[in-house]
Amino acid sequence: MPQHIDPALIDWSRAQFALTAMYHWIFVPLTLGLAFIVAIMETIYVRTGNPEWKQITKFWMTLFGINFAIGVATGIILEFQFGTNWSNYSWFVGDIFGAPLAIEGIMAFFLESTFIAVMFFGWDKVSKRFHLTATWLTGLGANLSALWILVANAWMQYPVGMQFNPDTARNEMVDFWAVLCSPVAINKFLHTVSSGYVTAAVFVVGISAWFLLKKRHTQLAKRSILVASIFGLVTSLFLAFTGDGSAYQVSQKQPMKLAAMEGLYKGKNGAGLVAIGILDPAKQPGDGKDAFLVKIEFPKLLSFLGYRNPDAFVPGIDDIISGGYKPGFDHVNPAEKERTLSVEEKIRRGKLAVRALAVYREARTAKDTAVMNQSLPELRQNFAWFGYAYLNDPQSVIPNVPLTFYSFHLMVYLGVFFILLFTVVLYFSTKDKLEDQRWLLRVAIFTIPFVYLASEAGWVVAEVGRQPWVIQDLMPVMAAVSKIDATSVIITFWLFAAVFSVLLTAELMIMIKQIKIGPKEGGHN
Numbered sequence: 001m002p003q004h005i006d007p008a009l010i011d012w013s014r015a016q017f018a019l020t021a022m023y024h025w026i027f028v029p030l031t032l033g034l035a036f037i038v039a040i041m042e043t044i045y046v047r048t049g050n051p052e053w054k055q056i057t058k059f060w061m062t063l064f065g066i067n068f069a070i071g072v073a074t075g076i077i078l079e080f081q082f083g084t085n086w087s088n089y090s091w092f093v094g095d096i097f098g099a100p101l102a103i104e105g106i107m108a109f110f111l112e113s114t115f116i117a118v119m120f121f122g123w124d125k126v127s128k129r130f131h132l133t134a135t136w137l138t139g140l141g142a143n144l145s146a147l148w149i150l151v152a153n154a155w156m157q158y159p160v161g162m163q164f165n166p167d168t169a170r171n172e173m174v175d176f177w178a179v180l181c182s183p184v185a186i187n188k189f190l191h192t193v194s195s196g197y198v199t200a201a202v203f204v205v206g207i208s209a210w211f212l213l214k215k216r217h218t219q220l221a222k223r224s225i226l227v228a229s230i231f232g233l234v235t236s237l238f239l240a241f242t243g244d245g246s247a248y249q250v251s252q253k254q255p256m257k258l259a260a261m262e263g264l265y266k267g268k269n270g271a272g273l274v275a276i277g278i279l280d281p282a283k284q285p286g287d288g289k290d291a292f293l294v295k296i297e298f299p300k301l302l303s304f305l306g307y308r309n310p311d312a313f314v315p316g317i318d319d320i321i322s323g324g325y326k327p328g329f330d331h332v333n334p335a336e337k338e339r340t341l342s343v344e345e346k347i348r349r350g351k352l353a354v355r356a357l358a359v360y361r362e363a364r365t366a367k368d369t370a371v372m373n374q375s376l377p378e379l380r381q382n383f384a385w386f387g388y389a390y391l392n393d394p395q396s397v398i399p400n401v402p403l404t405f406y407s408f409h410l411m412v413y414l415g416v417f418f419i420l421l422f423t424v425v426l427y428f429s430t431k432d433k434l435e436d437q438r439w440l441l442r443v444a445i446f447t448i449p450f451v452y453l454a455s456e457a458g459w460v461v462a463e464v465g466r467q468p469w470v471i472q473d474l475m476p477v478m479a480a481v482s483k484i485d486a487t488s489v490i491i492t493f494w495l496f497a498a499v500f501s502v503l504l505t506a507e508l509m510i511m512i513k514q515i516k517i518g519p520k521e522g523g524h525n
Contacts, residue, residue: 009486010478013085016493018463020078022456023500027071027507029455032146032193033200034064035139037231042135044227046128056220058123059519060204061135063511065120068142070507074500085489089470089480096162096173097152100180104148111141146196147189154185156471157462158253164383166360166376171474184249188462191242194235195455198418201232202444202451205425207515209444212435217518226429233422240415244305250465251306251314254472256397257465259317260404262302263291267316267325272297273305274409279402285395286318315340317401321394341385343394346473350388353379387474399467407460414454421447 038061045053079101082090090097118126118134126134155161161178162171173179205228211221251258258264263279264271277295300310307314319325323342341349356379363371391397425444428434434441466472470480 005478005481005483006486009484009489010481012486012489012493013481014477016085016489016496017078017081019493019497019500020074020081021463022459023504024071024074024078025456025459026452026504027067027074028146029196029199029452030067030203031064031071031142032196033198033231033235034060034067034203035135035142036197037200037204037228038064039132039135039139040227040231041224042132046132052219053223055519056223059220060224061119062514063207065116066507066510066514068116070503073503077496085482085484086470086480087482089475091170092475092480093159093162093171093471096155096159096171096179099173099176100148100152100155104145107141107144107148112138112145115141143193146193150189150192151180151182151185153462154182154188155179156469157188157466158182158184158249159471159474164379164386166357166379167364169357169361184253187242187245187249191239191246192458194239194242195458197235198232198239198415199451199455201228201235201422202418202447204228205232205422206445206448209441210515211518213438213441213445218435220519222429222432222434225425225434229422229426229429233419233426236415236419236422240419243412243415247305248308254466255315256317256320257399257404257461258306259315259320260399260401260465261408261461263401263405264302264314264316265291265318267314267319269303269313270300270311271302271306271314272299273301277405277409279405281402285321285398317398321397343388343391343397346385346388347391347394349382350385350391353382353386354389356382385473387469387471387476387479390476390479391468396468399465404461404465407457407464411454411457411461414450414457418447418451418454 038057041053041057041060044050045057082097115134115137118131119138122131122134159171160182161173161175163174164170165172179185204224208221208224208228211217212225247258247261250261259267262271262274263277265283265285274292275296275298277297278293280289280291280293283289283291303312303314304310306312313325315325320340321343323340323345325340356375360372360375360379363369363375421444424440425434428437428440468476468478470477
């Protein structure tokens with residue numbers, strides 16, 4: 001690590017961004033999913049003409065609006081941090097990263113801002129169908145905004161569609177469609193938004209279950225549960241499907257993250273998927289000890305899910321550090337597979353790239369064309385490992401294994417539980433016996449915080465699992481921070497923590513008050 005970078009600045013900048021992102025993500029999933037649930041409810045109202053469905057739609061729309069407003073505030077602060085705390089990152093890849101963020105801002109402004117006004121204030125002022133269209137477009141706008149944010153994040157995980165310009169020392173976009181249609185971006189978008197749909201479905205089922213327990217607005221509650229449980233079951237199954245696709249992309253593009261997700265230190269052919277495991281906290285890379293105190297696994301399933309071959313070799317943390325293995329798909333033609341480099345070799349090549357860039361820029365200043373032409377091939381040949389030049393210890397590429405492992409498995413366990421919950425709730429709902437299942441209603445209520453926990457755990461896996469990289473292999477965190485005083489970051493960290501806590505508390509209080517009030521136009525008790 002360069003000596004002029006304060007470790008405290010790096011740690012506090014990371015902490016501040018993590019704080020902002022995790023608070024922001026409390027609000028986003030409900031917005032993504034509840035927008036479509038509300039649109040479905042209004043569609044039923046328009047098709048049936050039943051005013052009770054209008055009342056149901058308005059009630060959930062009010063809760064959507066409360067959540068949406070506070071989510072916007074945290075999102076703005078999040079994007080500003082790229083310029084304040086991560087200016088080196090913004091300089092290095094701003095031409096690429098800025099494009100999807102700009103599109104997101106324009107789309108959010110024109111699509112969401114325009115139609116959300118009609119959605120909330122257009123009742124009885126525009127036709128039913130126009131209002132319904134505005135509601136659907138609001139939901140579409142929210143999800144399209146998420147698309148561009150997730151495209152930007154996916155590019156950081158798997159940088160494609162770019163070319164490094166040695167004259168400016170910046171990466172420039174050369175293929176917009178490669179960035180947008182990256183398999184990592186597609187899977188990340190589908191998996192992330194579907195997690196938002198599940199969050200909203202659990203929220204609606206849980207709040208409606210509370211109404212049934214209190215014997216208030218039972219007609220609203222039953223109908224809301226029917227819509228939300230169907231929506232939740234379909235989207236939770238889709239969430240599992242996209243989760244498989246996302247894990248497959250991780251195995252192909254970020255093998256270290258996959259190894260951390262599974263606590264896999266020593267790779268092997270026919271690797272099993274850990275069903276239940278307790279990591280040994282004393283485990284160290286390369287010590288030859290078992291990583292688990294307790295482990296139950298599904299034989300060969302990790303190889304199959306990661307490489308679509310039950311006998312494929314899955315590299316562990318030690319293998320990735322030392323290199324020399326043949327990555328995946330050994331059954332195709334192992335003899336033609338190039339063996340991977342060790343992290344130590346990648347560090348050496350990264351330093352060659354950085355040195356070649358320095359020589360090139362000095363020669364450019366001196367207008368020495370010959371030296372420029374000599375240094376360019378070495379730069380291009382080694383640029384894929386550019387970010388490794390900032391690393392001094394090969395083990396620094398290992399993320400926090402316990403945090404990644406437990407977050408991943410918690411997310412999976414809860415995902416399976418949500419599928420079961422929606423199935424059982426839907427069964428009793430269609431049999432009109434849900435009110436008698438008071439135990440199930442209580443479970444539905446207490447599931448609400450767990451769906452948020454699962455969603456946050458997913459982001460921990462995605463972001464902690466790729467450390468130390470801001471851009472995979474090209475820029476580590478230490479090279480991305482702004483050269484500012486760590487004290488200013490510490491102060492703003494605690495200010496943001498206080499402000500976000502106030503916002504969250506305010507939302508909870510407003511939400512709870514609104515739920516207790518219930519539908520404004522009365523209801524069937």
